Amino acid sequence: MSKPRSERGHLRVVRDGAAAPPLPGGDLEPVPPAEVEPVEADVVEGELVASGPAAPPVRPRTITVVGRLVPAQLQPSERMVRASRGAAEAVVTLGRGWASWAVRAWDAATLGVHRRQIRAAEAAGDREALAEWIERKDQAVDRRRARLLALPRLALGLAKVAAGVLGGLAVLLPVVAMLVWLVGAGDFLDVFRWAGAVLRWLFAAAGLAWKLLVAGLPVLLVVAGWREGRRRATTGPGWLASGTGGPVSEDGRGAFPDESAILNALRNLGIGPLDKAFKGGWKPRVVLPTGRDGKGWRTQLELPLGVTVDMINRKKSVLAHNLVRLPVEVWPTEPRSQPGVLDLWVADQGSLTGPVPPWPLLVEGGADYFKGVPVGVDIRGGVVLGRLSEANYAVAGMMGSGKSTLIITLLLGAILDPLVEVDVFVMATNADYDPMRPRLRTLLTGPGDEVVEACLDTLRAVYDDLSVRGRALQEHGERAVNRKLAEADPRLRPRIVVVDECQALFMHPDMGEEAADLTVKLISAARKYAVTLVFATPEPSTASLPRKVMAVTSNKACFAIGDQQSNDAILGTGSYTAGISATSLEPKTAEGPGDVGTCMARGFQARPGLLRSFYIAKGAGVDEVTPVVERAMAARKKAGIGAGGAAVAVEESRDLLEDLAAVLDQDPVPAADLPALLAAHAPRWAPYKTLTGKALREQLEALGVRVPSTGNRWPVAPRLIDEALGQRAAAEEGEG
Incomplete structure (x- = not known):
């Protein structure tokens, strides 16, 4: 049917x-x-x-x-797509190179540079610049006219030189031929035959060279054009830049931020002077064409009159939107050596949100305090070293932004050097540093005043120890501590002091002012003495991080922060307006990781920039910290040094007077210098490691030794110690 x-x-x-x-x-x-x-x-x-x-x-x-x-759609093979894209990119590069020659030739013929500057000055209403460029143009025209007028004279001069050479040869050849005939070296005509042979060889060589030039000229043009195209821009257009061509929206925005995309983004920022320049026909001078720079693209453009990089930074979120990026992926700055130039770095989409590579020292390898340790990667993907020698740190950011991640990475690298001593003070209830406790010299945590006081006592002791280190350097004839000295002399071993939640120290009503003054003096004097200080706070301000402390701090890192004032408190005044800002970074929240571990860093590299710190996991069934600490302990034991700065064996008692008699020679020694001498004399006695000059005087007074305050140096003379020992011996004999 x-x-x-x-x-x-x-x-x-x-x-x-x-x-x-x-x-x-x-x-x-x-x-x-x-x-x-x-x-x-x-x-x-x-x-x-x-x-x-x-x-x-x-x-x-x-x-x-x-x-x-x-009809069905024919899908080309991947090999065909790659080959087609490679051929298209080569053609585009070659065309760009030839176009560059044409543009440069046209500019040279029409004084295009001068004309563009004149139009820009007219658009900006800058009469001084307009007059200057008109004058330069007139001078260029005069110089060109002078060169053209000189061409006939140059041709006449060359003709005279050629005639002179020919005339000289016409006289010289007969004379030489006559001499050859007279001395019997040959016939009179032999010289002319030789000259003819030379001329024939020269003409033949010139003819061959001409043929080779004509035959190779196309190849030379292609190679030279391709190189010029690569010089003008190290990549092709957007549809060739990515593996799939990258979508381009109807308004021209695409994934590839070339010069045209950047100009389109700038044109839509809503900046008055910039809009006026565009309407006046402004075309920027490209200082650095768009090219690959790590995991992104970098371009340098000369901004028009009346437009600053600061203005563009205030519109950073709009600029990022116009370039199809997140704000953290766009960084407009002004080079220190190129004022008026916009140095724009644009990251690949999503390149700053993926995981960082594993820490290079996670499984194996040691560290050297004097060379630095790897702490993170920059925006280009290169490993960044954190200096320890002659460096000090200030780290700030919201809670959950990754401050401790950076400090823990720095410390784990430092303790892999067996010579390093580390003291950590956390002025809050915090267990971040507990896995490193076996290797640390000191670890005190808690919000009480006792932690603040212990931290201040340690800073005093470290400052008092500088004089001992200074005398040790004099003895060795060196200006700064190096690894060889640190290995040979226990008095010069590197020390690191970490103060986390440092706002509790600097804002303490009784000890804060002394702590700030002592820190400034310590940082200023300890640069060559292998002493490193690290401060961290979630709320940077002039109170939690005093300005005089930040002025002498070398390495500064700002994680996600809330406002401009806090940003500048850690990174320096004017950093926000210069584009050195962490305000667009987001801390970790319940909704996602945000930009945890990413900070704006100053002092780590030649220029301030983003730093993504390495992450060493601890918790949730994953423990990457403990194996590193165990390796550090093993390296410490192999070097013959105790686990945390103390000896492997712990002594139960020491006689202070006998130890003083052993370390004192003939001259009195200031009380502040004696704790270091005692610690070197009895390295296994822990109380000597935290002893200060003031505490030593108090202990001596309890033993009946009154130290005079001569010159406020409190010198301890060997005579006083000998008298105290004699009195004690007499008392013991009398009791016996």
């Missing part, structure tokens, strides 16, 4: 005869309506012709096709 007309396919066979036999190959299958696009079309008449030698003859049939079949 036949189907109703509405259910039949769109391809029907119209037979001429009523009793026609079936077509070879069976009945025609109807085409599903979903695969045919019904349209009103003319009827196409045709014939079905059977193929093959054994096909029986059939009567011609008329076929009526109603509709239009939609």
Whole structure:
């Protein structure tokens, strides 16, 4: 039973005869309506012709096709796509190079640079610049006219030189020929034959060189044009830059931030002076064409008159939107050596949100305090070293932004050097540093005043120790501590003091002012003495990080921060307006990781920039910290030094007077210098490691030794110690 007309396919066979036999190959299958696009079309008449030698003859049939079949899309192979894109990129690069020559030639012929500057000055209304560039243009025209007028004189001079050379040869050759004939070295005509042979060789060589030049000229033009194209821009257009071509929106925005995309983004920032310059026909001078720079693109443009980089930074979020980026992926700055130039770095989309590579020292390897340790990667993906020698740190950022991540990475690298002593004070309830406790010299945590006081006592002791280190350097004849000295002299071993939540120290009502003054003096004096201080706070301000402390701090890192004032408190005044800002970074929240571990860093590299710190996991079943600490302990033991700065064996008691008699020679020694001498004399006695000059005086007074305050230096004379020992011996003998 036949189907109703509405259910039949769109391809029907119209037979001429009523009793026609079936077509070879069976009945025609109807085409599903979903695969045919019904349209009103003319009827196409045709014939079905059977193929093959054994096909029986059939009567011609008329076929009526109603509709239009939609052809399938041919998918090119990946190899073909890569080859096509490579060829297209080479052609584009070659065309760019030749176009660059044409533009430069046209500019040279028409003084295009001067004319553009004149138009820009007119658009900006700068009369002084307009007059200056008009004068420069007139001078250039005069110089060109002078060179053109000098050409005939130059040609005449060259003709005179050529005539002189020929005349000289006409006189010289007969003279030489006569001399050759007179001395019997040859016939008179031999010289002319030699000269003719030389001329023929020169003409032949010139002809060959000309043929080679003509034959190789196309190749030279292609190679030179390609190199010029690469010089003008190290990549092709956006549709060639990415593997898939990158989508481009209707307003021209794409994933590749070339000069045209950047100008389009600037044109839509809504900055009055910039809009005025564009309307006046301003075209920027490209100082550095768009090219790959790490995991992004870098471009340098000269801004028009009346427009500063600060203005563009205030519109950074709009600029990032116009370039199809997140604000953290766009960094406009002004080079120190190129005022008035916009140095724009634009990251690849999403390149700053993925995981960082593993820490290079995670599994193996040691560290050297004097060379620095790897702490993170820059925006280009290169490893950044954190200096320890002659460096000090200030780290700030919201809670959950990654401050501790950077400090822990720095410390784990430092303790892999067996010579390093580390003291950590956390003025809050915090367990971040607990896994490193076996290797630390000191670890005190808590919000109480006792931690603040212990931290201040340590800073005092470190400052008092500087004089001991200074005398040790004098003894060795060196200006600064180096690894060789640190290995040879225990008095010069590197020390690191970490103060986390340092606002509790600097804002303490009783000890804050002394702590700030002591820190400034310590940082200023300890640069060559292998002493490093590290401060961290979640709320940077002039109170939590005193300005006088920040003025002498070398390395500064700002993680996600809330406002401009806090940003400048850690990175320096004016950093925000200069584009050195962390305000666009986001801390970790319940909704996502944000930009945790990413900071704006100053002092780590030659220029301030983004730094993504390495992450060493601890918790949730993953412990990457403990194996590093165990390696550090093993390296410490191998070097013959105790785990945390103390000896492997712990002594139960020491005699202070006998130890003083042993370290004192003949001259009095200031009380502040004696704790270091005592610690070196008895390295396994822990109380000597935290002893201060003031505490020593108090202990001596308890033993009956009154130290005079001569010159406020409190010198301890050997005579006083000997007298105290004699009195004690007499008392013990009397008791016996």
